[in-house]
Amino acid sequence: MILMSLYDLVTGKYFGPCTFCDARCCKEYTITITAHDFSNIVKNLKLKRSDLDKYFELLKASLLNSDEATIILIKDDAESIHECLLTLKSHPCIFLKNNKCGIHKFAPLVCKLYPFRYNGQMLSSARCVLISKVGYFLENKSNKKNIMKIADQFSYNLYEYRKLIRQWNTSPGSKEQFFDYLYSLTNE
Numbered sequence: 001m002i003l004m005s006l007y008d009l010v011t012g013k014y015f016g017p018c019t020f021c022d023a024r025c026c027k028e029y030t031i032t033i034t035a036h037d038f039s040n041i042v043k044n045l046k047l048k049r050s051d052l053d054k055y056f057e058l059l060k061a062s063l064l065n066s067d068e069a070t071i072i073l074i075k076d077d078a079e080s081i082h083e084c085l086l087t088l089k090s091h092p093c094i095f096l097k098n099n100k101c102g103i104h105k106f107a108p109l110v111c112k113l114y115p116f117r118y119n120g121q122m123l124s125s126a127r128c129v130l131i132s133k134v135g136y137f138l139e140n141k142s143n144k145k146n147i148m149k150i151a152d153q154f155s156y157n158l159y160e161y162r163k164l165i166r167q168w169n170t171s172p173g174s175k176e177q178f179f180d181y182l183y184s185l186t187n188e
């Protein structure tokens with residue numbers, strides 16, 4: 001009976017494994033996102049085009065571990081080309097409030113999947129505190145189907161995003177034009 005209660009506690013039957021952690025992942029990582037995540041956030045928060053600079057960034061790809069196919073080419077005023085990635089404003093994430101996600105229902109899939117990988121395995125480098133890691137480990141054993149559902153959706157969104165980026169990169173423009181491009185897609 002006591003064992004059952006401990007199991008429920010660490011696997012999040014009552015609170016969730018993250019209850020024991022102070023949101024390290026939301027503070028320590030730069031959160032790269034896809035066009036689908038961007039669109040979800042824009043629609044749910046009803047953001048205007050002029051709001052985008054407050055929440056999103058285009059960071060130099062060389063500063064991050066990146067998926068080559070999501071590198072966005074951006075022209076600056078001097079017409080030089082920079083390689084960038086689309087991210088949320090991070091360190092801590094702009095949506096983190098009192099150590100909780102302020103956009104939980106429509107958070108980027110990379111956040112929903114963490115601390116798991118695309119293949120459903122836990123990341124060996126996960127930042128979670130030990131008790132949370134145990135909770136996620138047990139959750140993975142009992143709830144692998146749900147984790148794989150998120151992973152599959154994530155892979156599909158990445159595939160679609162890579163196509164969009166490929167298209168943009170054939171004729172790159174400024175950061176403002178890139179945000180115009182993404183913003184116009186959210187209204188399609």
Ligand code: SF4
Binds near residue numbers: 088100102103111
């Ligand atoms: S969107 Fe939410 S879960 Fe993702 S990093 Fe930001 S606060 Fe954390």
Ligand code: SF4
Binds near residue numbers: 127
């Ligand atoms: S996913 Fe891990 S690092 Fe992030 S808040 Fe939960 S326990 Fe902490």
